[in-house]
Amino acid sequence: MRTLVTGCNGQLGTAVRELVEHERAAKSFDFCDIDTFDMGDPGAYGQYDWGLYDTVINCGAFTAVDAAETPEGRVSCWRANAAGPALLSRTCSEHGITLVHVSSDYVFDGTAEEHDEDEPLSPLSVYGQSKAAGDLAVGCCPRFYVLRSSWVVGRGKNFVKTMKALSDRCANPVDGLERVTVVSDQRGRLTFTDQMAQAVFHLLDGQAPYGTYNMTGSGNVRSWADIARATFDAANGNGDAVVPVTTEEYYRNAAGPVAPRPHNSALSLDKLASTGFVPRDWEEELAEYLEELVSA
Incomplete structure (x- = not known):
């Protein structure tokens, strides 16, 4: 029997593909992305x-959380995150297929300091609502795994790479950028895609x-500003250039719509650990990731 991986060109899809190519019989896997298979199209x-x-x-999803608050983005977001998983769930149900789906901390409102799998869904944003709908649809499949992530980092564009580039600018006297404001009242843990891929196959x-x-890195709960400061220090020793601000202050002068974010994104990992999989400490993996970025 074969395995189909959707969204293969995204951060997580790339990690799954790399794991398959290095550790598995790649010939039994098929890979696709929206250009060849739009899962939201019946x-x-x-x-x-x-x-x-x-x-x-x-592994496919619409993840532009602010763009999802626009009329056009709302349609695309719901198509990818809700309609697509619903169609996949129906198809997998009809053919006895196991469906693995990756979700998000945005299905919660962030009022609890740590979220477990049994917490009622309470999304704040269009993106979060679409992901919650996708979770419910996938849950109708008799054979399913939903893995909830937060703050994903892998190959491609991500927060850590953005902070590394800003650190380089602050370290360059010609550039003129002296300080960077980063949100300090949103707290969580990074999810590295290689760990997510391993967790998928572990289950x-x-x-x-x-x-x-739930599947994120293990270890301490930190803020975005903490992660930015660690990145700046590793890149150029200029962590003092990171200025912590509240979410309200950061988005006060935003030109477009801003999606509400959960202030607490930490996810309990006890259920995953009970299966024998304990994710790596995300701060240790961040240090290794930064070392690769700096030496590149």
């Missing part, structure tokens, strides 16, 4: 012989009980 499903598959790993290989699992 007419696209006829291109696959679903009887060949026993697993679908959905599949171990035939863990179906259901929803």
Whole structure:
């Protein structure tokens, strides 16, 4: 039987593909992205012989949380994050396929300091609402895993790379950038995509009980400003250039719509640990990631 990986060109999809190519029989995997398979289009499903598959790993998503607050973005967001997973869930249900789907801390309002899998859904934003709808749809599939992440970092554009570039600018006297404001009242843990990919296959290989699992890095809960400061220090020793501000202060003069963010994004990892998988400490992995960025 084969495995189909959707969203293969995104940060998580890339990590899944790399793991497959290095550790698995890649010939039994098929990879696609929205350019070849739009999972939000009911007419696209006829291109696959679903009887060949026993697993679908959905890495595709619309993640531009502020753009989702616009009329055009709202449509695209719901298509990718809700309609697509619903169609995948129906298809997998009809063919006895296991569906793996990656979700987000944005399905919660962030009032609890740490969120477990049983907390009622309470999304604040259009993005969060679409992800919550996708979770509910995937949960209708008899064989499903939902893995909830937060603050994802992998290959491609991400917060840490952006902070590294800003640190370089602050370190360059010609540039003129002296300080950078970063939000300090949103707290959570980074999720590195290599760990998420390993967690996916851990659940599949171990035939863990179906259901929803939180999956982020383990370790301390920090703010975005803490992560920025660590990045600046590792890159150029200029962590003092990071100025902590509140979310309200940061977005006060925003030109476009701003999606509400949960202030607490930390996810409990106890359920995942009970299956035998304990993610790496995200701060240790961040240090290694920064070392690679700085030496590149």
